[in-house]
Amino acid sequence: MQNRPPGFGNPWLQLVLSVACVFVSELLLKRGATEVAEPESAFSWTGINGLSSPLVWWAILLIIASFISWLYVLRYIPLSMAYPLSRVVDILVPLGCWIFLGELISTLRWCGIALVVIGLALVAKPIAQMEERL
Amino acid sequence: MSFLAFFLIVISLLTFVAAQLILKRAMELSARGGMRNSYFVSRVTIGIVLMTISFFLTLGLLQRFDLSYLYPFQGLSVIFITMLAAVVLKEKLSMRLAIGALLITAGIVLVSMS
Numbered sequence: 001m002q003n004r005p006p007g008f009g010n011p012w013l014q015l016v017l018s019v020a021c022v023f024v025s026e027l028l029l030k031r032g033a034t035e036v037a038e039p040e041s042a043f044s045w046t047g048i049n050g051l052s053s054p055l056v057w058w059a060i061l062l063i064i065a066s067f068i069s070w071l072y073v074l075r076y077i078p079l080s081m082a083y084p085l086s087r088v089v090d091i092l093v094p095l096g097c098w099i100f101l102g103e104l105i106s107t108l109r110w111c112g113i114a115l116v117v118i119g120l121a122l123v124a125k126p127i128a129q130m131e132e133r134l
Numbered sequence: 135m136s137f138l139a140f141f142l143i144v145i146s147l148l149t150f151v152a153a154q155l156i157l158k159r160a161m162e163l164s165a166r167g168g169m170r171n172s173y174f175v176s177r178v179t180i181g182i183v184l185m186t187i188s189f190f191l192t193l194g195l196l197q198r199f200d201l202s203y204l205y206p207f208q209g210l211s212v213i214f215i216t217m218l219a220a221v222v223l224k225e226k227l228s229m230r231l232a233i234g235a236l237l238i239t240a241g242i243v244l245v246s247m248s
Contacts, residue, residue: 026201033196045142047193056193090208097202105202109248113202115241116209122234123212130219131158 011076014069015085021066023092025059027100032056079132084124090117139195140246143207146191151214153184206245209238 032055038044097103160177
């Protein structure tokens with residue numbers, strides 16, 4: 001790990017920002033997509049009609065921001081540490097769906113989400129080591 | 135869930151994973167060969183096109199399904215990376231990876247039943 005710049009340039013702060021941007025962008029995409037949804041039209045499977053929602057554009061900005069701060073994070077923090085930590089978003093997103101989007105999550109779905117999170121926790125480190133070599 | 139929806143979920147994940155691998159390769163090459171060659175530019179272009187396809191497919195799916203339903207499927211991308219690493223890079227699959235992949239798959243089956 002290289003010496004870390006203080007303040008806004010702190011890579012750990014950037015990691016938090018990156019995860020927060022991904023989290024918020026997922027919720028915005030869902031809101032935006034629902035706003036303009038046309039489930040009857042076959043064309044809407046392409047998702048292109050989603051661009052008519054401003055929320056989708058905000059989400060795109062956040063995705064770009066998260067990408068830039070992620071690249072910055074990778075300069076300072078080893079991938080085998082940063083990648084597993086970034087997976088915390090897998091817990092945040094279902095919680096956000098429940099709290100902010102009011103999605104009703106059945107016990108069965110919570111159990112499924114929990115299994116995915118445990119599985120990800122197991123593989124996150126080996127995956128990061130692999131990517132390091134890619 | 136219809137077959138079409140499942141098919142599109144898998145395609146959106148596969149395009150995303152492929153884009154990551156291609157971009158990673160391209161960036162590695164740029165460290166040696168610089169960015170002003172057609173090989174680098176074409177790889178980056180393919181990567182961006184694939185990521186765009188993945189993004190729009192997700193946007194189409196979000197118009198039809200709960201986010202809490204679709205999101206766990208992203209765990210599949212980890213399994214795809216694991217398999218690709220084993221096949222393309224001849225990595226050995228550890229027990230830990232295999233168990234993790236099984237848990238993720240079981241979780242996704244539960245979510246898709248919900």
